[in-house]
Amino acid sequence: MVYRGKPSAACERCRQRRLRCDHREPSCTQCMRAEVNCSGYRNLLDLNFQDQSNDVIRNYKVPARKKRSVSTRIVKSQTSVSTRVPEDPTDYGLLCSDKATLIIPTAALVYPVEEIARSYLYVNYMTGGPRCSYMSYLLPLMEDSQNSAVNAAVNAVALAALSNIRLSPNTMLKAQKEYTTALSKTNSALKDPVLCKTDGILAAVVMLGIFEVMTCTDGSFIDRWVHHMEGATRLIEIRGPEQLSRQEGQDLFTQLRGQVSLCRIYQERHSSPVFNKLTEKIQRDQNPNDQILDQLATIVTRLTDFCANVTRGHILNPTEIIRTALKLDAELVSLMIGVPPSWRYTIVNIPVFEGKPITKAVWGDSYHIYQSIPASSMWNNYRSIRIIIQELIIDTLKDLEDSENDDIGLSQRSSLVSQASQTALHLVEDICASVPYSLDIGIEDDTRLKDSALKTTHTSTCQGMDMVSTLSPFQASGAGGLTIMWPLLVAANSGFACDDLRKWIANCLDKIGHSMGINQALAMSKLIQDGVRSRAFLTPEYRSHPYKL
Missing domain, CATH: 4.10.240.10 (Zn(2)-C6 fungal-type DNA-binding domain)
Structure with missing residues (x-):
């Protein structure tokens, strides 16, 4: 080489x-x-x-009427040999132009499993194309020799993912060894008042959390997720505003902010005041094209505090609860109408044959094409939040049925329930429509679909927003599976998904688990198959009986 x-x-x-x-x-x-x-x-x-196949073939090819090369063995065939070139020359040997001579190398290059694992993680999570990077902030941090903790954590995640894909216990042992090293170095750094504020240590904490995602083996993943989110929250609070002066610090904060907000909503706890101040600061300094993320986070913060106040009994009037929920929902819809072009997506209608879509890889008759993994992640977080709002509205309206203070009326109450249910179902279907892009299923390879979709410019309307763009091939990476898992779980457990859709979502999570090496997806699939609905999986009763995969 x-x-x-x-x-x-x-x-x-x-x-x-x-x-x-x-x-x-x-x-x-x-x-x-x-x-x-x-x-x-x-x-x-x-x-x-x-690809150096041609160079290798030229080096190994035996010239006519010369002595045999000592580095190859020549097999003479009694009959003519097929001229089909093998798919992998390193596995099947190299076929020279002489049909009767098959030249087989005596040795093949073998790469260390650590290098293969890091390459897999690099392509699937750090880059894979300018539109597919999800954790690109790791690249400069890994180059710094002082960030030994983040390098060990990256190795642990990479080896764990590769072990799950290959079903290799030996590789998992290496992953656990790297995890132990990373955990030890991270804990030591957290005791240092200077090192604990560095981007490398926060990145190491993020990767240690992803290692738990990769190696999840039972239903206690919810507890571990909450635990890691609490640790990341405290670390970001300690780091303060200075962390936003660096690109890596901004990327880490933006990625963790969405996960922490979702965690607080499901725990029905108030948002972090430090996070709110950091969001205000980053929005002032942010690239205008990316300010949509901070504007969305601001509304989500208000929703988080609203849910906490309702749970704690600070807001008791059902009418006030419904009115506030509808107002927050309207603000979310209004915000997403004006998203910048780079955050928009295209809706592709699937051709119908004999009354049915030509592919079973999509739920329904359409799917979405996004311009980046962060864009699909933002839209699915937005949909998940709105689903939670619809649940809150419907639950409050149902409580009014037995209340003596029903100042809404049966007719209006029924209308609001119907409206919220239809909205939630549409949001659930939109999450499912993002699956082909996130998992890179490759629907564009279908000839009939390609002929009908890729030849023309497709115009679609999404959330009141007109978008015109030319369809391009999927550019997704393994990070798509990591970002789509929670929205799929929210969709399946919202109560608005039918049994067939829940089975379809469970199959998608199984695909993520087996093909991308993310075991937590398998745990989520098992949870859906157990028939758990709504947010029951966050209750102490459910979490006290973890199951094994």
Whole structure:
């Protein structure tokens, strides 16, 4: 293997000028400041691994009327040999132009499992194309020699995922060893008042949490998720506003903020005041194209505090509860009408054959194409939050049926229940429509669908927003499975999904678990198959009886 030097993932302008590129979308900061078009970013894996099959064939090919090469053994065939070139030359040998001569290398390159695992994690979670990076903040942190904890944590996650995919106990032992090392180094750093505020340590905590996601073996994943979210919350609060001065700190905060908010809503606890102040600060300094995330977080924070006040009895009037919930829901809808172009998605209608969609990979008759994994994640978080609001409205209206203070009336109450149910069902179906993109199912390979969809420019309307874009092939990575799991669980357990849809969602989670090595998806699938609905899986009664996968 020829060493070609360490490649750079920076855009072309930053590489030529030797500038530090922050790999932001749709343009890096350096190009934005210079007011020039950013060329985009290269796939480092494609640069590191290059096809040298022709070079190998040329080196091994035996010239006519010369002595045999000592590094190969030549098999003479009594009959003519097929000219079909094997799919993998390293497995089946190299077929030369002479039909009667098969040349087989005596040895094949074997890569250490650690390198294979890191490459898998790199492609599926850190990059895989400029539109697919999910944890790109890890790249600069891993290059810093002082961040040994984050490197060990990354190794642990990578080996765990690869072990689950390959069903390799030996690889899992290596993953657990790396996890122990990462945990020890992280705990030591957390005791240091300076090191505990670094981006590397927070990233290590995030990766240790993802390791738990990868290695989940029972129904206690909810408790572990809550525990990690509490730890990450305290760490972000300690780090303070200074963490937002760096791109890596902003990315870490933005990623964790959504998970912490969802955790607080399901626990029916108030939001963190520190998180609220950090959100206000980052929104002032944020790229205008990305401010939609902070605006959405602000509304979600108000919903979090509202749910906590309702649970604690601070708001008792049912009419006030319903009115506030409807107001928050309307604000969410209004916000998403004006999303920037890079956050929009396209709805693709599936051709129907004999009254049925031509593919079973999609629930319903359409699916979504997003421009990035963060975009699909934002939309699904938005849908999950709105589903929770519809649940709250319906539960409050049902409580009014037996109340003496029913100042709404039967007719209006029935209308509100019907409206909330239809809205929730539509949101559930939208989450399911994002699955093909998130899991890279590859529907575009269907000839009939490609002929009907890819040849033309598709126009669709979503949440009152007109979007026109040309369809492009899926550009999803394994991170799609990681981000779609919780929205799928919310959709299945909302009470608005029929039994067939719950089975379909369970199958999607099984696919994530088996093909991407994310065991928590298997636990979620088992939970759905157990028939648990609504938010019962967060109750102490359910969590006190964990099951094994």
